[in-house]
Amino acid sequence: MTLAKYISDLLYRYECVIIPNFGGFITNTISAKVNHFTHTFYAPSKELTFNSHLKNNDGLLANYISTCQNISYEKALSFIDQELDDWKTTLAYDELELENIGSLNLTKEGIMVFEPNSSVNYLTSSFGLSSYVSPAVKRITYKEKVRELETIAPVIPTEENKRKTPAFIKYAATAAIIFALGTVGWNQYNKIEYNNLVAKTELEQQRVDKSIQEATFVIENPLPAITLNVTKETQNYHIVAGAFREPANAEKKLQQLITKGFKARILGVNKWNLTQVSYGSFDSRNEAINTLNKIKRTESKDAWLLVKAY
Incomplete structure (x- = not known):
């Protein structure tokens, strides 16, 4: 193969x-x-x-x-x-x-x-x-055929056809008008009810807001203020040892590196759905590059530097 x-x-x-x-x-x-x-x-x-x-x-x-x-x-x-x-x-x-x-x-x-x-x-x-x-739809050709047929046998309305209107058409038109009027009335009624409900809700909300604004909260024996000095770590430089499709393989690689003394960790999953494992992460770019060169000489030539915040 x-x-x-x-x-x-x-x-x-x-x-x-x-x-x-x-x-x-x-x-x-x-x-x-x-x-x-x-x-x-x-x-x-x-x-x-x-x-x-x-x-x-x-x-x-x-x-x-x-x-x-x-x-x-x-x-x-x-x-x-x-x-x-x-x-x-x-x-x-x-x-x-x-x-x-x-x-x-x-x-x-x-x-x-x-x-x-x-x-x-x-x-x-x-x-x-x-x-x-798919064959093209020739609409123009069909229209021309219709025109030819109308020329040969035109449909001419007679006075009798004009005067006579089928009864069922009259009834259907009447029913449609009644239904339309009923629908308009029902929609107007629902609109009025909705506006009334919104007005009541806004009035209740105004009352609650006013009560909250007028309330006074008193705390006896307040706790003293505490100042903490925290140093934020920004280890954005990572030396990648490999990326693995199976998480189990990534975990296995992690344990191997830890056994060798590296401060290894799993960086997470990249956009190709691969789990990345690093030899270690650094704050300083120079320190990361020096460590990378050492790893390439002693551990793996495939190691590379990833600059990303985690």
């Missing part, structure tokens, strides 16, 4: 799939649309794009490969690296075709250009729905 196949599987369930040290594929839901020139109707779908700046490993792809192949997380990362080597070799001289995803090209300036596969719809709610072509 190729790396592209694993990515394609995840795109049906997640809005973003990141390939570590390469880029990320992002899906955006678009509504149903119609082409007025070809009279073609298209079902709702997911528009697929590629962002070469999303390179940090969020653990989603590696965990999925690890589960499918029943291998360790480290072996899954190694599998991804091997596939990426083949991708980069192909991009150096040719177009890279990814099954059910699209094609990638590398320009002379080193910019990655992505062309999505338009035949695949990653929106599961539209599964099985295909485009539909």
